[in-house]
Structures are given as C-alpha cells and as structure tokens.
Amino acid sequence: MAQYKLQINGRSYEADVEADTPLLWVLRDNLGLVGTKYGCGIAQCGACTVHLNGTAVRSCSLPVSAVGTKSVTTIEGLSSTGDHPVQRAWNEVDVAQCGYCQAGQIMSASALLAKNPHPTDEQIYTAMNGNICRCGTYHRIREAIQLASTKMK
Ligand code: FES
Numbered sequence: 105m106a107q108y109k110l111q112i113n114g115r116s117y118e119a120d121v122e123a124d125t126p127l128l129w130v131l132r133d134n135l136g137l138v139g140t141k142y143g144c145g146i147a148q149c150g151a152c153t154v155h156l157n158g159t160a161v162r163s164c165s166l167p168v169s170a171v172g173t174k175s176v177t178t179i180e181g182l183s184s185t186g187d188h189p190v191q192r193a194w195n196e197v198d199v200a201q202c203g204y205c206q207a208g209q210i211m212s213a214s215a216l217l218a219k220n221p222h223p224t225d226e227q228i229y230t231a232m233n234g235n236i237c238r239c240g241t242y243h244r245i246r247e248a249i250q251l252a253s254t255k256m257k
Contacts, residue, residue: 108168112137113181123169128152130168131178139179139207143236150235153208154178160215160231179207182214190214193252201239209235213249221256223249 110117112135119134131137131154140163143151147162154163155177182188190213200206209232216223216231223231228249237245
C-alpha cells in the first residue's frame with residue numbers, strides 16, 4: 105500500500121491503495137465519486153472515461169500510480185451546477201436511455217469540444233468511437249454534440 109495525493113475536480117484527495125489499483129476504483133470505492141461507471145474493465149467501452157489534464161482517458165485501465173500531479177476531472181466536476189454546455193445539450197436532446205454509459209459519453213464529448221469547439225461529423229465520429237452505448241443512443245449523442253458546439257460559440 106502507498107499513499108497517493110490526487111487532484112480531482114479542483115480538490116486534493118488522499119488514498120491509501122496499491123500502486124496498480126485502477127483510478128476508477130479509487131474514485132468509486134475510496135473517494136465516493138461514483139458518477140464514473142465500470143463497464144468492461146479493459147478500456148474498450150468508455151463508461152469509465154474521465155479527463156486527465158483535459159484529455160479523455162479510461163480510468164479502469166489507468167493505475168493510480170500513473171496519475172501523479174495531473175489533474176483529474178470526473179463527471180461530478182465537469183460543472184458544479186450541471187450546466188456545462190455539453191450537459192445542457194444532453195438534456196435538451198434527451199440523449200440518455202438507461203443512462204449507464206452517459207457519464208463517459210459526456211466526458212469524451214466535453215474533452216473533444218474543449219480542444220475542438222466546432223468538430224466535423226467525422227471528427228465527432230472519431231472522438232466518440234470508443235464509447236459504446238448498448239441502448240444505441242448514438243444519433244442523439246451526435247445531435248447533442250452538434251448542439252453543444254453551437255452553445256460554445
Ligand atoms: Fe444505455 Fe447508453 S444509454 S448504455
């Protein structure tokens with residue numbers, strides 16, 4: 105066990121865990137940040153997506169020892185009031201069905217738009233390709249990203 109100091113959603117946290125513990129489990133089990141979901145555990149579905157220094161990463165496959173001083177943002181920290189342009193667009197388009205994948209979808213979409221506020225359809229497809237939705241909400245996800253893009257002008 106070792107103690108890790110983590111910067112998450114603008115706050116400092118400490119966790120006593122093994123070095124190879126995936127960040128996902130530290131977030132959920134040690135810190136109570138359960139908005140980030142466990143999907144496949146092998147970085148193939150995107151449900152566990154968080155931002156690491158603004159880049160979308162799969163927290164199920166990222167050892168806590170690899171986080172270092174980088175800042176982590178989870179769905180809880182995207183906006184303190186839930187009104188990030190991507191979240192507002194998601195509500196307007198009514199994207200979610202069962203909802204399980206949606207935190208990861210929103211984190212991938214918000215990372216894309218932070219770097220590229222006006223992506224083409226092709227760029228949206230490429231950025232979101234690793235986020236699986238078993239309910240098939242892909243068309244609404246794409247529509248919401250396009251709507252969020254207009255809100256970010
Ligand atoms: Fe159900 Fe995406 S909304 S898995």
